[in-house]
Amino acid sequence: MEQSRKKFLKNFLIGASTVPLILEACKKDTVADTTTTTTTTTGTGTSSGSCTVSLTETAGPFPTITPSSLVRSDIRLDRTGVACTINITIKNTSNSCAVLAGAIVDIWHCDKDGYYSEYGGTGMQTVNYTAVHFLRGRQTTDANGLVSFTSIFPGWYSGRATHIHVHVYNAAGTSLMITQIAFPESSSSAVVTVNASTANGYTKGMTGYTYNASDNVFSDDTSGTEIAAVSGSIAAGYTVAQTIYVKA
Amino acid sequence: MTKKIIRLCYRKIIDAASEQVWDKYVFESSYTEFLMQAQLYNQEKKFTSYSELLLHVPNAEKLPFLVSAAIVGYVQQLGDKIPDITDTLGRQFLSFKNYRFEIIQSDIKKKPLHRVAINFFSEPLVWHETIGNNLLLSPSGEKETADGTLTYILPLQPFLSIYSIKETEA
Numbered sequence: 001m002e003q004s005r006k007k008f009l010k011n012f013l014i015g016a017s018t019v020p021l022i023l024e025a026c027k028k029d030t031v032a033d034t035t036t037t038t039t040t041t042t043g044t045g046t047s048s049g050s051c052t053v054s055l056t057e058t059a060g061p062f063p064t065i066t067p068s069s070l071v072r073s074d075i076r077l078d079r080t081g082v083a084c085t086i087n088i089t090i091k092n093t094s095n096s097c098a099v100l101a102g103a104i105v106d107i108w109h110c111d112k113d114g115y116y117s118e119y120g121g122t123g124m125q126t127v128n129y130t131a132v133h134f135l136r137g138r139q140t141t142d143a144n145g146l147v148s149f150t151s152i153f154p155g156w157y158s159g160r161a162t163h164i165h166v167h168v169y170n171a172a173g174t175s176l177m178i179t180q181i182a183f184p185e186s187s188s189s190a191v192v193t194v195n196a197s198t199a200n201g202y203t204k205g206m207t208g209y210t211y212n213a214s215d216n217v218f219s220d221d222t223s224g225t226e227i228a229a230v231s232g233s234i235a236a237g238y239t240v241a242q243t244i245y246v247k248a
Numbered sequence: 249m250t251k252k253i254i255r256l257c258y259r260k261i262i263d264a265a266s267e268q269v270w271d272k273y274v275f276e277s278s279y280t281e282f283l284m285q286a287q288l289y290n291q292e293k294k295f296t297s298y299s300e301l302l303l304h305v306p307n308a309e310k311l312p313f314l315v316s317a318a319i320v321g322y323v324q325q326l327g328d329k330i331p332d333i334t335d336t337l338g339r340q341f342l343s344f345k346n347y348r349f350e351i352i353q354s355d356i357k358k359k360p361l362h363r364v365a366i367n368f369f370s371e372p373l374v375w376h377e378t379i380g381n382n383l384l385l386s387p388s389g390e391k392e393t394a395d396g397t398l399t400y401i402l403p404l405q406p407f408l409s410i411y412s413i414k415e416t417e418a
Contacts, residue, residue, distance in 0.1 A: 063270040066321030068281055104284075118313050124346035124369055130324070133317045167288060173280065175287035 068138065069130070070106065074150040075137035077130070081112035081152030082200050083237030088181075090145045090168055092248045099145025100248055103176070104169040107149060108136040112202050114157030140171075153194045153238055158208055161215040162191050164228075168246050176246040182218045182226045183240070185211055190230045190238050197234055250415040253388050256342065256370040256402075257411035258333050261352070263363035270331070274319050279362045281318035282354050285311055290356070297361075298354040315364075316349035323347060323366070330368040333408060335400040336382065342370045342402075343387070369411055 086107060092100040110116050117134040135154075139147035156162045164181040183191045195202045195209075212218040218226055232238035262271045262278075286298070289305040301308040330342040352363040372388035376399065383402045390398065402408075 063273055063322065063325050065273055066277075066325070068277065068318040069320035070317045106284075118310055124348050124367075129320065129347070133320070136317065169284060169287075173284045175284075175291075178288060178291065 069133060070136055070138040072137050073139055073148060075107070075135050076150065076152055077134040079111045079134050079152055080201055081155070082194050082197060082202075082234050084151050084153040084232075085237065085239045086149040086151055086164065086181075087239060087241045088147050088166065089241075089243045090141050090147075091243055091245050093245050094247050097245065099141070099143075100246065101141050101143050101145060102171040103141045103145070103246070103248070104138060104171065104173065105141060105147045106136070106138045106167040106169070107164055109151070109154040109164040110157060111135055112152060112155040112200070114155045114204075153190065155202060156191075156195070156204070156209055159210055159216075161185070161210050161212045161218055163215075163217070164240070166244060168244060170248055176248055177244065179244060180217055180226065181228045181240065181242050182212050182215075182221065182224075184227055184230055190232070193234060194238070200234065250417060252375040252413055252415055253372045254375045254385075254413045255372055255411045257409050258330050258342070258368045258370075259407045259409075260332060260366045260368065261363065261407070262365070263352075264360040270322060270325070274322050274364070274366070275362065277318040277322065278315055278349075278351075278364050279354065279359055281315045282311070282351065282362065283356055285314040286354075286356055288314075296355055296357045298351055312349055312351045315351060319349060319366070330370060333402070333405075335402050337400075339400075341400050342368075342373075344368045344370055375410075375413075 088105055088107070090100045090103045090105065091097045108116065111134065117132060117136060135151060137149050137151075139149065141147050154162050154164060162183045162185075166177075166179050166181060167175065168177040168179075169175055183189070185191050192206060194200070195205050212221070212227070221227070228240045228242035230238055230240050260271075262274050264275065266272060266275055282298070286301060289301050289308045289311065295301050295304065298311070301311070328343045328345065329340045330344050331340065333340065333342055335341050346369040348367040348369075350365040350367065352365055353361055354363070355361040373385045374388050374397070376384040376386065376397075378384070379401065381404050383404065384399055385402055386397045386399050
């Protein structure tokens with residue numbers, strides 16, 4: 001089992017790598033990790049097998065527990081675009097659709113150009129690694145079952161209509177619902193208006209856009225329950241409001 | 249006369265046996281985040297281990313990126329100094345701005361199997377020479393003093409490697 005796991009990891013890493021240099025330089029996992037990991041992490045500044053000097057400097061302030069960097073309501077980081085507030089209310093079908101407080105809600109969506117935050121996978125985090133997880137956030141619903149995020153109006157990418165991903169968990173972190181929010185798309189809609197706004201960096205318009213009726217996720221939603229209510233303007237920013245029903 | 253400019257990589261492994269407080273926080277936070285994020289790739293609840301997800305579920309290779317959000321705060325708490333690696337005078341002297349988070353192994357039912365790595369990439373260093381099993385280094389770009397270039401002696405050790413090298417005109 002151990003042998004095949006090592007082989008699998010070895011093959012996977014080499015096969016999947018887009019920047020093989022990094023993996024080659026740091027490749028010790030399949031040989032060393034099962035035998036020497038414990039010694040490299042015990043004590044301070046010592047390494048296994050060699051006689052190196054212990055860390056002898058003033059100890060810094062004790063590390064403090066910090067929540068996931070996803071826990072934030074302003075998810076823009078370094079992304080620009082038309083301002084957009086996203087308000088999601090969670091209701092519990094196990095409780096006569098009363099609002100659900102204390103639920104964890106993750107959202108993520110693409111930037112104005114249709115890109116998600118996700119570095120290559122084998123590359124380094126960039127220098128400004130606080131901006132790497134752009135347009136991803138986590139909030140906990142309040143007494144009104146509401147979470148609110150400050151973001152930019154999503155762009156779109158080939159093959160999909162404009163959408164926001166949502167993952168609702170209960171307070172213990174158990175997944176309750178993974179879903180997506182769709183947008184109205186009439187000629188007077190925010191989607192059309194924002195995508196025409198080259199002044200705000202949206203350069204694609206609606207050329208090549210996949211509308212909800214053709215979208216592989218939303219096309220079966222004939223009653224439009226997945227479509228959010230969108231209000232506002234480019235100047236004032238938009239508000240996207242949606243209620244999501246979960247079984248908690 | 250050329251100079252060799254290198255960047256080092258220190259691969260810090262964190263698992264259930266880690267004893268330092270910082271390591272334990274990273275272990276706990278990354279495992280909790282793994283449990284949450286893995287659900288996205290395990291909706292039918294067929295799998296329990298990370299390696300199964302990688303093998304069977306498209307896009308599961310995004311999990312290290314998604315889970316890394318949980319440890320950004322801890323990496324920031326290091327300041328910009330690579331942990332654990334000291335010169336022969338006992339000082340942490342290597343700076344980093346780039347890192348890469350990996351999930352080596354994990355399991356939604358067996359927390360003791362959770363093992364992650366943070367690869368720290370040092371800022372560029374001038375590699376003057378090697379003395380025995382030690383590198384004689386200076387941070388790249390430092391000005392010379394009246395005594396010449398100030399240097400550090402760094403022992404070669406497991407989990408420390410040279411990530412890149414380039415030659416420049418001195």
